[in-house]
Amino acid sequence: MKILILMIGMLLCSTSQAEWYEAKGQATIVNNQIDQARSTAMQEAVKQLLLYSGASVTSISQVNGGRLTLDQLEVVSKGSLHNLTVLDEGQQGQQFYVILQADVFPEASQCKASGYSKNLLLLPPYLKQQHQARVGQLQELSPAVEQRTYDIARQVGKQFNIKHPPKLPLNYYKPGEHNYKGIKDVADRYGAQYLLGLEIENISLDRVYKPKVINFSYPQRYFVINARVYNAIDLEEIYNKRFSVNAPWEFDAREIISPYTAEFWLSAYGQTVNNTLQQILGEVDALLACQPLQGSVVKVLGPDRWQINLGKANQLNRGMLLTLIQQNYHWGEWDIPRQEQSLTGSEVRIEQVYQDSAIVVALDPSMTANIQLGDLVSKQ
Template identity: 30%
Template sequence: MMRNKLLACLLLLFSAPSLGIWYEAEGRAAIYSGDVASARERATQQAIQNALVLAGGTVTSLQEVAAGKIVNDQFEIRTAGTVRDVRVLSERRSGDTLFITIHADLFPQQLQCQNGRSRKSLLLTRFKVNDRINARTGSIDEIGLHTSQWLYDHLRAESLHSYPKRWLNEISTFNPSLYNNRSVVSPLLPLVVTEKTNTQLVLFAEIRDLSFNGDLPVRKWQQWLYSPPERNFELMVYLIDGISGELTLERSYRSKAPWEFKAEEAVALGSRQFWESAYGNAVSDVMSQLLTDIDTTLSCTPGRGRITHVRNDAVEVDIGVSNGIRVGDRLTLLHRAAHDGQDNQQHVRLLPTTVQLRITESYQNRAVARVTDPALLSGVQIHDLVELTGTL
């Protein structure tokens, strides 16, 4: 199984001309049908993205993150702007998985952001399986449950910029067609579920394609004559900020790999046999890329929360140590405002106020703060929004 693993080893090596910082990161990729070159490319791409995330970077595609051309054997990456140099330190193979370790020379003044330390609280829901007809082959109807659990577990273990607070074993009624504009006011569902679970963001996903490229062998003797058919996996993802209503990530992920199981076989999705198969590796590759994209997207997203209690001269907020909140951090009170745009859609804006709060106590999932100007305390109410605007 392929997983993103960021090495928490920051090498403070400065190059004289660039004053960049060298980051060490690892990427891994499954080897399909003996194609080591393709696995090397995917593992190196993942390692570079991991280094960018480790540095607090924002990158939506590898083609946007460096300048010039990096060539290693028959593999090259075209880049543009924030990565000066990449050096491959090691390459090793374990079974059908290739591991690449790199050093990347990054520019912290371009990559780091004010919210780089905060981890945004995230709600995951069970992925919806749209292609239910093809899901019958292999009896993988529950693949939405297993893939969403995979993502939840790996985000909790590996993510630098998100804190998966809840996983709901429920298929949502989210309608993506309502989001025809990234700044449109949030439909009710994301706003309600994030408020009820004290989270900032919610991730919905649909598995749209589980079809085969070619026919499955019908008779047992045919399975010895034909190569396993390729099976597709397509996942559509929507990551929504329930506080601002913004659609922060909308992306389709596709992969395919040989389906090595018998036509009539019921596959155990929780088994090592599935996840170590070619198709299971392809699915975990997709999930690992999604994990990286979530971290990249949230690396500079403002950390926000809600006021849950107001007492005397102090307030309590629903973000805490798990979100990277420390004693001494500063919060700004926000007001949500809506207005009609030229597209006849209603748009939402989060407006900062003059009310500043200072964290005095921080616990696992909550924190206590005091208004820096006590005269403004009367304007603070339960359900008001706050944003992390200053860190120690």
């Protein structure tokens, strides 16, 4: 077992109170590359521990401006982890898992919103080059990737609640066009604060596939995908990253392969696609840890009572206080939104809470006369 060394970039005050945490990371083993799977699982477990400490982790290779290598696990950051040890590691089928333990020192000044789950809506993926699906007849790759992304998100998402993929028209979302009115419309319809859009840019082969009696090597098939996350309330793009991987395409060029089958997902190519989706969702999960929890007023119940689209699923409780924010959009040229937010100086208290909604009441009704549908509540 490789030695783990944790270097903390900031000394802790002796009065800090540590909490003991365990975190489990796992990854799919592709082409018997156990070391690679172990490294990926280790990254996932470390990321979870850093999130517990209040660190902002948008990429495991860059932690608060520090660095992370896995030959000897070395972290330089403001993260507050002590006594990092490996409790257990091993292989379960095609999965490699690592369980880490550490003393975690929470930093109250960072990522206060990490204790609240945000609502994330998965948009139907967009396949840019439809003709590349001919090899293997992968015309249904987009909806299959959509379903697999949704399934993975339900397992790995700790900072978000994944919303069921809506039945939107094919190619409703085209990355780069920034259909902000469409984004706002679908977010309001499904009660989401954040949207994840995926564009599959390339699934081509690196060479012409010529069938042979005996195959000594297979062509490499690419999977290039661009992931974007939008803040649907502020109508801003907060994440944009391109992932480019490849794996052997082990099937005959004339063979029809359904992307919904185990045959596809257990192949080298399918597992590579799966691992890429896991990486995307892991980074999105880390990104949303430090994003504020915001919801909208969806119904006016009286001069000082409203219904909002946040609830128990977002870790809200009866009696909790939220800040009221008035918001307006000014749609400029090319339908680009210009937002305007103003603090009302007032707070509301949660009076009733349900799974996906809550009833709030103003603490000072004299400060909330102009609150309307679409105005915001926030928990920083």
